[in-house]
Amino acid sequence: MVSGITTVMTIGASALLRHPARAVVSGFALVVAAGAAGLMLPAASASTEPVSLVTALFTATSAVCITGLVVVDTAAHWSVFGEILIAVLIQIGGLGIMTVATLLTLMVSRRIGLRARLSAQAETKTATMTGLPRIVRNVLLFSLVCESAAALVLTGRFMLAYDQPPGRAIYLGVFHAISAFNNAGFALWPDNLMRFVTDPWICLTIAAAVIAGGLGFPVAFELLRGWRRPRHWTMLTRITVVATIILLAAGTLVFLAAEWHNPATLGPLHDPGKLLAAFFTAVMPRTAGFNSLDIAQMHHSSWLATDVLMFIGGGSAGTAGGIKVTTLGMLAFIAWAQLRGEPQVNIGHRRLPAATQRQAVVLTLLSGGLVTTATYLLLVLTPHRLDQVLFEAVSAFATVGLSTGITADLPATAHLLLAALMFAGRVGPLTLGSALALRERTRRYELPETTMIVG
Template sequence: MARPRLPQSILHPVRLLPLTFFALIVLGTVLLLMPFARTGDGSASLPAAVFTSASAVTVTGLSTVDVSTYWTPAGQVTILALVEIGGLGIVALATVLGLFIGGRLGLRTRLVAQVDMHVVSLGEVRPLFRRVAVTMLAFQSVVAVVLTIRYRGTYFGDWGTSAWHGVFDAVMAFNNAGFSLNPDSIVRYAGDGLVILPISTAVFIGAMGFPVLAELFKEWRHPDRWTIHTRLTVWGSFLLLTVGAVAFLAYEWSNPGTLGGHSWHHKLVTGVEGGIMPRSGGLNSFDWGAVKPESEMIATVMMFIGGGSASTAGGIKITTFLLLAYVILAELRGDPEVVVGRRSIGPAVIRTAVSIALLAVMLVAGTTLIIMTMTDFAFSDVLFECASAFGTVGLTTGLTPRLPVDAQMVLVVLMFIGRVGTIAAASAFVLRRRMPRYHLPEEQPIIG
């Protein structure tokens, strides 16, 4: 008897990617509903389990409950595993396991991996996954060791607790997730450069994107050989870090709710954090509900932009943002084509960038309006929360736990789309089976 097979339309790589992430969210929900995952008697509530699982798989970090008290150590390990799998990518992890166990990759697996990792050719998948897996685990291990030593020397009285917090924070930082074993995130470490800076560095590197890390692994000594994608991601990330940190320090320097009253060292360390975390990190050593409106607006923009393509970050991605800037510059100059670093950018790439940006604007604006209709919260706070969910950041002004369940489910959908990508999510439902064989007459409507 022939085994039943899934329809080819479902097995298409662009559809299989979001379906795989959805399946992992369901699995995570089931595990978190088990009695062993919840402290006290009984199991976790279904909304809390769904939201936590979706937030972990999409490496966001928003939470409707206190991770440190609501979930048992087993539940926290489940969250850690979901974040690790979601960060690397379900397909990436499966491919890496296949490399180490079987040594072979099927064509369909490589096609799905190509969609998830945004690599150009199928031949790049095998070496890319190997380097990414080793680099990711090695980097997390180094950060975990650094944090463990610092935690043991200053904050915790035994090596076991210190190591658990060190590993958990290292995984969350590199995967750009905002979960913490402390009820106040990393507020207790505020101003401690030996904790904040390693965590911020891990967030920054994790948000670069797997293709960039793979290229830097080979060509870090030769920036002149970097591809346009790597140049845009690296230099754009440093630019946003600088702008974000300077702006945060300028607006919050004298704010008693954040930096006011602290030492120069404390302010500078927190300023670096303020320039990195809104890009995708989610961990915070100060109350984002106490920042000035200017800082909240800048952070919202940073969360909307996000990190590098094919990274653990969400948002429209730094390359999309910078390409659109080059498009505007070329249009203002009247240039016939868009040029970046002596390379011409094709119309298909530009069309994709515009589509991603417009879809993202509609998603964030639409969900903000929906949640405002459901609640009475201020526009700026709702927009901040929606940008955090779409950018899979995890920062919050404290609004998420206070939202009604239906509004929280809106954020779940937004986190899911932010992780799998606006184009991948949209294309999964509108795939063409074949290309059209005709070209319609052109017409030029008035623009502007």
């Protein structure tokens, strides 16, 4: 079966190499359309009432784009067939993103030269397109191993601690392992994971799966091969690991400080439970929409911190969304070099090319502009406050899935807007980043300089 899937993905890779942006957008749009059609079938609904096109389209988009925003209760509204279809769409979306992102990385590495090609070698030990079958197989195996490990722990916990029958425990374990590794955030309980807020077996297992999927395939494989030799890590891995640790630690401290005495969130928990819940809440904006605390009851300062973490997202070539921690790292080094008055941007013992700097800036500006535009439109379309719709817009764009509780109450036009934002947030930065790199041109002349006032 793995070889068959590999063949299909390799054939798809050939189309990707010819028309990258068109292939990515068309492929994901086709899967979303097929998923929406499947969810509109009577067998997908838990009741006899027909599923509306907007609900089916929104749910399919959220699943394929591995977001997790929902307009209906997943467990109550969908039948077992519908839940399995959602899990399949999540798996297709996650594997598709990881495979496409890795292939685009190789394309870019061939286009911009030796330095990037060496980075690509860190993930597959080859920078040529002849290694595509091996890349696809590695992505599949890595995903299946991580999901199987998470499913095994979750299944055992559901059976032993919550008296679930073996069949039901396996079903719950597999569904939530797929949802966690692919950073989707779909859960089969009305309160998501709030009932497990102090259960370290559930929360830490899901958090570990989210982090593993969000690191990115290149970084994960380099860590597996050389985790004991950090000095030999590529710059991509160093920035991803360091930024991830800093953001997780900072997020945990922020949520602990802001919510410690909040009677609706951390207040009633014992100290170890507060630490676990704060850490879990800091992991999820990477971008998985699970929540063990009631997001709607959190302080507005926590919402703002979550907005920032969601917008940043996780690692490149993984299942996480956002502008990525590598982009944030590059922007930090660019700012540091400018503050010090250095003519070049250096990361470690390497110089960051000017073209890569521009790509990071353009990607961040366009992403910010998209979120701002969507927030404005949501303010026009709905009666909700700015902090609520901003949270919703960032969550959709960064494919997180966290919500302040207003998603289901939005009008159909707002649902369609969020669905478009999820789709743009998933495939947009991916195709835009590769397109910017692939469009790099060498100019054989220089124009005279001019001076502009900054600030």
